[in-house]
Amino acid sequence: MPDKPDRNAIEVVNVSKIFGSGEGRVAALDAVSVSIRENEFFTLLGPSGCGKTTLLRLIAGFDFPTAGEILLYGQDIALLPPFKRPVNTVFQSYALFPHMTVADNIGFGLEMLGKPKTQIKARVAEMLKLVKMEALAGRRTSQISGGQQQRVALARALAPQPKVLLLDEPLSALDYKLRKEMQIELKRLQHETGITFIFVTHDQEEALTMSDRIAVMSSGKILQVGSPWDIYDKPAERFVADFIGETNFLTAAISEMANGKARATLKSGATIEATVAQGFQPKPNATVVVRPEHAKLTKGKGELSGTVDNIVYFGTDTHIHVHLDSGELFTVRQQNTRSAGCGFEKADKVGILIGSDAAQVLKD
Amino acid sequence: MAKNFSIKHQPGFTAIAATCFIVLYLPIIVLVIYAFNAASSTSEWGGFSLKWFQSAWQNTQVVDATLRSFQIGSIAAVLSTTFATMAALATTRTAPYPGLTFKYAAINQPLMVPEIVTGVALLIFFSRIKIFTGYSGIGYLIAAHTAFCIPFAYLPIRARLENMDLTLERAAADLYATPWKTFRRITLPLLWPGILAGLMLAFVISLDDVVITEFVKSGGQDTLPTYMLGQIRRGITPEINAISTAFLLLSVAIVTLFFFVSRKRD
Numbered sequence: 187m188p189d190k191p192d193r194n195a196i197e198v199v200n201v202s203k204i205f206g207s208g209e210g211r212v213a214a215l216d217a218v219s220v221s222i223r224e225n226e227f228f229t230l231l232g233p234s235g236c237g238k239t240t241l242l243r244l245i246a247g248f249d250f251p252t253a254g255e256i257l258l259y260g261q262d263i264a265l266l267p268p269f270k271r272p273v274n275t276v277f278q279s280y281a282l283f284p285h286m287t288v289a290d291n292i293g294f295g296l297e298m299l300g301k302p303k304t305q306i307k308a309r310v311a312e313m314l315k316l317v318k319m320e321a322l323a324g325r326r327t328s329q330i331s332g333g334q335q336q337r338v339a340l341a342r343a344l345a346p347q348p349k350v351l352l353l354d355e356p357l358s359a360l361d362y363k364l365r366k367e368m369q370i371e372l373k374r375l376q377h378e379t380g381i382t383f384i385f386v387t388h389d390q391e392e393a394l395t396m397s398d399r400i401a402v403m404s405s406g407k408i409l410q411v412g413s414p415w416d417i418y419d420k421p422a423e424r425f426v427a428d429f430i431g432e433t434n435f436l437t438a439a440i441s442e443m444a445n446g447k448a449r450a451t452l453k454s455g456a457t458i459e460a461t462v463a464q465g466f467q468p469k470p471n472a473t474v475v476v477r478p479e480h481a482k483l484t485k486g487k488g489e490l491s492g493t494v495d496n497i498v499y500f501g502t503d504t505h506i507h508v509h510l511d512s513g514e515l516f517t518v519r520q521q522n523t524r525s526a527g528c529g530f531e532k533a534d535k536v537g538i539l540i541g542s543d544a545a546q547v548l549k550d
Numbered sequence: 551m552a553k554n555f556s557i558k559h560q561p562g563f564t565a566i567a568a569t570c571f572i573v574l575y576l577p578i579i580v581l582v583i584y585a586f587n588a589a590s591s592t593s594e595w596g597g598f599s600l601k602w603f604q605s606a607w608q609n610t611q612v613v614d615a616t617l618r619s620f621q622i623g624s625i626a627a628v629l630s631t632t633f634a635t636m637a638a639l640a641t642t643r644t645a646p647y648p649g650l651t652f653k654y655a656a657i658n659q660p661l662m663v664p665e666i667v668t669g670v671a672l673l674i675f676f677s678r679i680k681i682f683t684g685y686s687g688i689g690y691l692i693a694a695h696t697a698f699c700i701p702f703a704y705l706p707i708r709a710r711l712e713n714m715d716l717t718l719e720r721a722a723a724d725l726y727a728t729p730w731k732t733f734r735r736i737t738l739p740l741l742w743p744g745i746l747a748g749l750m751l752a753f754v755i756s757l758d759d760v761v762i763t764e765f766v767k768s769g770g771q772d773t774l775p776t777y778m779l780g781q782i783r784r785g786i787t788p789e790i791n792a793i794s795t796a797f798l799l800l801s802v803a804i805v806t807l808f809f810f811v812s813r814k815r816d
């Protein structure tokens with residue numbers, strides 16, 4: 187990961203957004219605080235209705251917080267109208283101006299800032315080149331494809347050199363292949379322009395592949411902020427572990443806690459090593475998570491034992507669902523080879539090996 | 551029911567459709583034909599002639615009434631479209647609130663109140679103002695026409711605004727456009743076909759009005775329709791047919807023109 191400077195581009199301090207009042211009162215954001223560093227690709231990830239788009243709208247200025255501060259390089263912008271914020275947005279629907287050409291769309295922001303014509307022209311040409319749309323500069327926006335509209339929307343938002351670029355699920359309307367291409371393209375643009383990107387998505391895979399850091403949101407709160415690796419391998423809460431990737435939940439008794447590590451005694455009686463989420467309070471029945479690819483199936487003895495319930499072939503790997511003797515369910519993901527099968531069959535008695543670095547204790 | 555239900559295949563469809571078209575157009579066709587009658591009768595054919603068009607053209611009262619109709623129609627259309635645009639912006643660019651439906655109804659009131667009632671009300675109202683101010687010019691007719699044209703201009707403009715993506719205005723604001731610039735550069739150009747349609751409707755409605763004009767006009771303020779009504783009371787000559795024909799052609803021309811203009815804009 188490249189070194190990021192320590193300056194914060196955006197600081198969200200105790201921001202709440204309440205819609206309605208009385209009985210119909212809904213807190214779309216509930217005292218949220220988060221810092222986004224300069225030159226960072228930061229993602230707000232969560233299911234629909236979690237408040238991620240509301241937070242983005244507050245940063246853009248399309249809505250104003252009920253309480254709290256939003257600082258842009260130390261200056262509170264929470265109550266400024268959108269046209270006074272050096273922040274630009276790429277909209278989910280692109281929102282290109284249908285009565286203007288591609289070039290006029292890209293130049294619109296600079297024109298509104300009152301830049302001289304020659305400067306606008308040069309910058310538009312530069313932007314067209316950046317998003318590889320030089321050939322279509324004179325087209326109407328209705329005469330270009332969805333992927334091209336996406337590039338124009340990006341160029342238009344980047345042209346005024348905003349301090350922060352906001353992206354509201356910009357890839358959701360594209361088909362799978364184009365979306366993959368644009369993910370790489372977005373990373374390249376962020377790297378080349380050096381602008382702080384705040385990206386909103388509900389697609390966990392998109393978040394993991396593109397982001398420097400991710401904030402996982404649910405019900406108007408930020409549950410965890412961290413690198414994709416942190417979020418995936420060291421989830422702090424059940425919601426985060428469940429929302430991102432697939433995972434196995436086991437009940438265990440925790441002992442010998444020290445330096446973020448502990449021993450977890452599973453229902454089967456086996457004891458495994460586990461890392462412990464920050465803020466964990468000792469309790470009798472803690473939850474331990476193990477990713478399906480971090481466990482191994484064996485015909486011999488393991489930390490857990492059970493019966494094969496189902497085998498699902500996925501091409502690159504096979505998922506083997508095991509009914510544990512303790513009554514819980516457990517999935518193991520096994521990489522496929524070309525010649526041999528997975529080596530197990532339905533109703534086989536199996537053991538499950540859990541490595542010393544596979545388990546994480548959740549705080550809830 | 552048949553797999554591919556089509557009303558075209560229902561019994562009697564052709565006959566009903568043909569009857570409807572005949573009822574709609576036959577009287578107009580007869581009127582147009584007799585405009586070219588050489589005789590002075592509207593029922594007996596005396597050969598082809600353009601003399602009634604010539605006579606109407608040379609009739610200073612007809613020319614005078616036509617010019618007045620155009621003057622009132624164009625001013626009333628511009629004024630009512632301006633008000634309608636402002637009303638449409640105010641009623642669509644806001645979150646729904648209690649009382650909004652009432653405002654829609656208030657704006658559309660002239661569509662629901664019988665014209666005769668509006669006519670009588672304005673007659674009484676304006677006569678009071680006349681007594682106080684002494685003014686008896688064409689302003690009363692313009693004011694009356696502007697008022698009843700507003701809903702006709704409002705409907706297409708509001709429809710256009712409701713279909714417009716609000717994100718476009720948000721995007722403009724995001725790109726440093728002040729509210730006024732957003733209106734000038736984004737909302738207004740995209741709204742233009744709706745405004746043109748409103749303008750056209752208002753103009754045609756004003757041009758066509760008889761009832762309210764009849765009540766509000768002072769002496770010597772005949773518009774083309776009220777002049778024609780006055781003439782018919784004294785017996786019909788093919789001159790009326792000629793004027794009607796010219797009027798018809800003009801209306802069709804305006805509607806066609808605006809149709810093409812607004813289609814090009816899209």
